[in-house]
């Protein structure tokens with residue numbers, strides 16, 4: 572399977588990829604973070620429990636072994652993970668993740684309390700967009716992003732303006748204000764940020780982050796990684812050429828790589 576991923580990436584012009592499974596899928600993580608939804612709205616909590624049960628059960632030791640075996644075979648693959656910031660669980664999460672030899676750790680915010688806001692295909696989560704309102708959602712997301720950026724949980728912030736995923740944005744002035752707050756937090760964190768084509772596959776129909784945020788991050792010297800956030804093989808490197816053109820146009824000529832756990836800068840392909 573991993574050999575196939577690497578082959579697809581190579582066919583599409585990508586030399587190295589990182590495998591970054593979501594932290595919440597692993598039994599070892601479940602043991603210390605489950606129940607973070609308790610006390611929130613019961614409808615949202617029930618919807619999160621349903622997703623959790625469906626996606627839970629992978630073994631983190633086995634996951635690392637499989638990726639490391641592929642590395643020993645010489646496949647150009649990094650051992651990564653996407654670490655969720657979960658309400659009240661950052662320390663417990665850090666303790667589990669810190670026991671494993673990841674080459675890189677993406678960090679992300681998908682849950683605001685018990686609300687999995689990006690799962691807009693699920694009724695309870697979609698309805699919450701109307702109930703909470705765009706402005707509140709954006710403000711709460713920015714708060715969570717600030718917590719993630721200061722948490723020590725990650726090396727790279729994934730899809731840093733994910734809150735736009737459902738195509739629900741507040742008016743332009745408010746959006747700009749929240750984007751500026753998010754940029755400030757990211758600049759101060761010293762972390763790299765991921766530029767991802769995945770937003771083109773969502774209602775947002777825009778890469779992460781927005782061009783305005785990316786320009787501001789570039790102006791402040793923030794490093795980038797490139798991602799397609801592929802959840803299946805045919806999505807590997809999707810939109811890669813378009814993404815390369817965008818980051819070059821913004822002014823980037825280098826990309827951060829995490830090879831064997833070491834951060835290095837590499838020239839972007841022409």
Ligand SMILES: [Zn+2]
Nearest residue numbers: 653679729730
């Ligand atoms: Zn994610």
